Amino acid sequence: MEKIRIGIVGYGNLGKGVELAARQCSDMEVVGVFTRRSPESLSTVFENTPVYHTDDALNMQNDIDVMILCGGSATDLPRQTPYFAKYFNTVDSFDTHAKIPEYFASVNASASESKHVSIISVGWDPGLFSINRLYSQSIIPNGQTYTFWGKGVSQGHSDAIRRISGVVDARQYTVPVEEAVEAVRMGDQPQLTTRQKHTRLCYVVAENGADKERIEREIVTMPNYFADYDTTVNFISMEEMERDHKALPHGGFVIRSGVTGKNQETKQIIEFSLKLGSNPEFTSSVLVAYARGAYKMYRQGSFGAKTVFDVPPASISPLTDEEIRKELL
Amino acid sequence: MEKIRIGIVGYGNLGKGVELAARQCSDMEVVGVFTRRSPESLSTVFENTPVYHTDDALNMQNDIDVMILCGGSATDLPRQTPYFAKYFNTVDSFDTHAKIPEYFASVNASASESKHVSIISVGWDPGLFSINRLYSQSIIPNGQTYTFWGKGVSQGHSDAIRRISGVVDARQYTVPVEEAVEAVRMGDQPQLTTRQKHTRLCYVVAENGADKERIEREIVTMPNYFADYDTTVNFISMEEMERDHKALPHGGFVIRSGVTGKNQETKQIIEFSLKLGSNPEFTSSVLVAYARGAYKMYRQGSFGAKTVFDVPPASISPLTDEEIRKELL
Numbered sequence: 001m002e003k004i005r006i007g008i009v010g011y012g013n014l015g016k017g018v019e020l021a022a023r024q025c026s027d028m029e030v031v032g033v034f035t036r037r038s039p040e041s042l043s044t045v046f047e048n049t050p051v052y053h054t055d056d057a058l059n060m061q062n063d064i065d066v067m068i069l070c071g072g073s074a075t076d077l078p079r080q081t082p083y084f085a086k087y088f089n090t091v092d093s094f095d096t097h098a099k100i101p102e103y104f105a106s107v108n109a110s111a112s113e114s115k116h117v118s119i120i121s122v123g124w125d126p127g128l129f130s131i132n133r134l135y136s137q138s139i140i141p142n143g144q145t146y147t148f149w150g151k152g153v154s155q156g157h158s159d160a161i162r163r164i165s166g167v168v169d170a171r172q173y174t175v176p177v178e179e180a181v182e183a184v185r186m187g188d189q190p191q192l193t194t195r196q197k198h199t200r201l202c203y204v205v206a207e208n209g210a211d212k213e214r215i216e217r218e219i220v221t222m223p224n225y226f227a228d229y230d231t232t233v234n235f236i237s238m239e240e241m242e243r244d245h246k247a248l249p250h251g252g253f254v255i256r257s258g259v260t261g262k263n264q265e266t267k268q269i270i271e272f273s274l275k276l277g278s279n280p281e282f283t284s285s286v287l288v289a290y291a292r293g294a295y296k297m298y299r300q301g302s303f304g305a306k307t308v309f310d311v312p313p314a315s316i317s318p319l320t321d322e323e324i325r326k327e328l329l
Numbered sequence: 330m331e332k333i334r335i336g337i338v339g340y341g342n343l344g345k346g347v348e349l350a351a352r353q354c355s356d357m358e359v360v361g362v363f364t365r366r367s368p369e370s371l372s373t374v375f376e377n378t379p380v381y382h383t384d385d386a387l388n389m390q391n392d393i394d395v396m397i398l399c400g401g402s403a404t405d406l407p408r409q410t411p412y413f414a415k416y417f418n419t420v421d422s423f424d425t426h427a428k429i430p431e432y433f434a435s436v437n438a439s440a441s442e443s444k445h446v447s448i449i450s451v452g453w454d455p456g457l458f459s460i461n462r463l464y465s466q467s468i469i470p471n472g473q474t475y476t477f478w479g480k481g482v483s484q485g486h487s488d489a490i491r492r493i494s495g496v497v498d499a500r501q502y503t504v505p506v507e508e509a510v511e512a513v514r515m516g517d518q519p520q521l522t523t524r525q526k527h528t529r530l531c532y533v534v535a536e537n538g539a540d541k542e543r544i545e546r547e548i549v550t551m552p553n554y555f556a557d558y559d560t561t562v563n564f565i566s567m568e569e570m571e572r573d574h575k576a577l578p579h580g581g582f583v584i585r586s587g588v589t590g591k592n593q594e595t596k597q598i599i600e601f602s603l604k605l606g607s608n609p610e611f612t613s614s615v616l617v618a619y620a621r622g623a624y625k626m627y628r629q630g631s632f633g634a635k636t637v638f639d640v641p642p643a644s645i646s647p648l649t650d651e652e653i654r655k656e657l658l
Contacts, residue, residue, distance in 0.1 A: 017589075020589060020590060020591060021589065024470045024471050024589070025470055045591055097658070100654055100655070100658055101651070101654060101655055104654060121658055126658045128464070128468075128599075130657055130658045131464075131642050132601075133657045134642050134643070134645075134646055134653060134657050135457070135460075135642060135645070137646075137657070138618045138621075138645045138646045138647070139457075139611075139614050139615050139618045139645075140611075140614055141353045141354055141647075142353050185604075187604075260346075260349060260350065260353070260606075260607065260610040260611065260614055261349060261606075261607065261610060262349060262374055266606035266607045266610050267604075267606040268603075268604075268605050268606055268607075268610070268611050268614070269603070269604040269605075270457075270602075270603055271600075271601070271602045271603075271604075272461075272600070272601050272602075273599075273600045273601075273602075274597075274598070274599055274600075275514075275516075275596075275597075275598040275600075276597050276598075277589075277590075277595035277596040277597055278589065278590065278595045278597075281589040281590060281595050281597070282468075282469075282589065282597050285468050285469055285589055285597070286468050289467045289468045292467075307654055307658055308642070308658075309641065309642045309643035309646075309650070309653055309654070309657075309658070310641050310642075310643055310650075311641060311642075312638065312639050312640060312641045313460050313463050313464060313637070313638045313639075313640075313642075314463070314638035314639055316463075316464070316467045316468070317463055317466075317467045317638075318467070318470075321638070321639075322430070324463060324638055325429055325430060325433060325636055325638070326429070326430055328459055328462045328463050328466070328638075329426070329429055329450055329455045329459045329636055329637075329638070
């Protein structure tokens with residue numbers, strides 16, 4: 001079998017996850033990791049994974065079927081994706097929601113002109129959660145969709161706490177409110193405020209002698225991040241942080257609660273949920289599956305920027321159409 | 330806005346559900362119900378829905394964008410779908426699993442030649458459950474997928490009981506075993522026998538003076554239907570049957586339990602579940618959404634037989650690509 005040849009651009013948690021996830025797929029091969037650092041300085045999960053400087057990527061257009069772009073949404077991807085889409089099929093996890101239309105347009109211009117496929121905003125939210133919002137609302141138009149996140153680590157909120165003076169380290173868990181989830185599952189279609197949907201649970205390591213009352217006050221009153229939530233702050237030692245909060249679990253629920261029937265008398269509930277031991281390992285598993293989708297759509301000549309909404313489910317499977325009809329339908 | 334013009338072939342629970350579901354969609358219009366009975370004899374959910382004889386359908390090729398075929402899988406669809414696919418785009422809920430490859434081939438021959446789109450085996454299983462099996466196994470290749478059905482009424486099992494001598498009416502509920510579902514959700518990847526996954530709960534109205542012990546024995550020992558399950562039989566009155574068992578609820582779970590990481594040390598759980606007040610009303614809501622998909626794929630010139638695996642999620646939405654990227658991604 002001819003393997004799909006993958007390049008990995010950027011090597012943080014997500015890039016490592018892609019290296020791991022591709023190894024699970026017998027139809028995939030990692031050609032190399034591309035880094036802006038010195039390639040010698042980088043140690044990969046698997047010893048035999050080649051490392052190149054990002055500048056060398058353009059010489060490898062014939063060796064790579066899909067580039068998986070593992071940079072951040074704030075500064076890396078808006079610059080990198082339109083560039084790489086000129087030379088490669090790409091997949092990325094761009095998640096700055098408000099900027100998606102603008103980002104899509106810019107990537108689409110590159111990929112369409114170069115006749116490549118670029119699937120943007122892949123992962124679980126945006127990604128699988130988005131697909132479930134779309135399917136469930138299209139099927140049950142009369143209803144409401146609820147998205148709950150957690151219990152899981154929010155990197156953005158953890159970083160926000162770390163920027164407070166006197167904080168050495170911090171981990172913030174987003175926690176869905178159990179009663180709200182249950183009310184939605186019962187088909188009640190409640191109107192829920194931000195505060196009623198999630199709470200925020202923080203573990204903070206403070207500097208010796210730091211004013212913990214001030215730190216707590218700065219956290220719980222922080223606009224956008226915490227002010228609209230019920231927030232609990234726990235101060236712990238660095239040892240406890242290392243021992244109990246190293247993993248990056250996450251997950252959540254998309255629940256569509258709607259009605260059918262002549263008098264809207266029949267409740268119908270659709271729920272999709274994730275319970276993830278590692279957020280980056282899962283997100284990168286989704287990226288790798290969609291790299292297969294990008295490759296298949298490229299072979300079919302369907303060029304330009306795409307989202308998960310545009311990719312037929314069959315495209316992300318390693319099986320043939322005959323196999324999936326026989327085994328999975 | 331130009332509406333998508335729907336025809337409904339067959340008018341049992343599913344056909345009625347399609348009439349109801351299309352009414353929820355502002356971009357849909359039911360042109361008519363087609364029946365083999367005398368059209369005057371049929372009374373529709375909405376008074377103003379036109380009723381025609383099936384023989385008149387061929388004169389209405391220019392009036393109908395998609396025919397939704399609501400007949401049964403045993404004898405209606407294998408005959409009807411290849412026929413209607415010569416003249417119309419079609420959507421159906423064919424669910425005889427073992428015969429899907431043969432059915433697909435026969436429908437594909439018709440639809441390809443006539444340049445129409447026929448989406449087969451649409452509903453929730455086969456249908457949404459199939460999509461979730463495909464997505465989750467493609468994303469987490471190292472794992473196991475579990476499908477549980479219920480709690481809900483199985484028409485096939487209810488019918489099987491009704492065929493026993495001395496039985497006036499019967500309703501059979503398929504019930505997933507709570508402990509099995511919980512073990513799967515914990516990521517244990519248990520090996521489960523048929524008996525360990527579901528129980529069967531039967532409500533039976535017996536004739537006056539019938540031998541209830543014999544009826545119960547005939548039920549619980551019935552091969553294929555009950556012999557491999559723990560089955561409970563409750564005898565009830567016709568009044569209780571009418572009062573408590575008129576609805577056709579159903580639902581179930583598709584759970585993918587898998588692992589990622591260098592040493593397969595990270596548990597990842599993906600779950601999709603349905604809690605349906607009415608199985609036929611939900612199934613027909615899925616059919617109507619995929620009628621939209623058939624229409625869009627037809628306009629794009631993507632002819633032939635399709636399954637839900639081939640239909641991009643965006644195709645079943647009434648929203649534009651720009652709207653879904655902005656609102657749902």
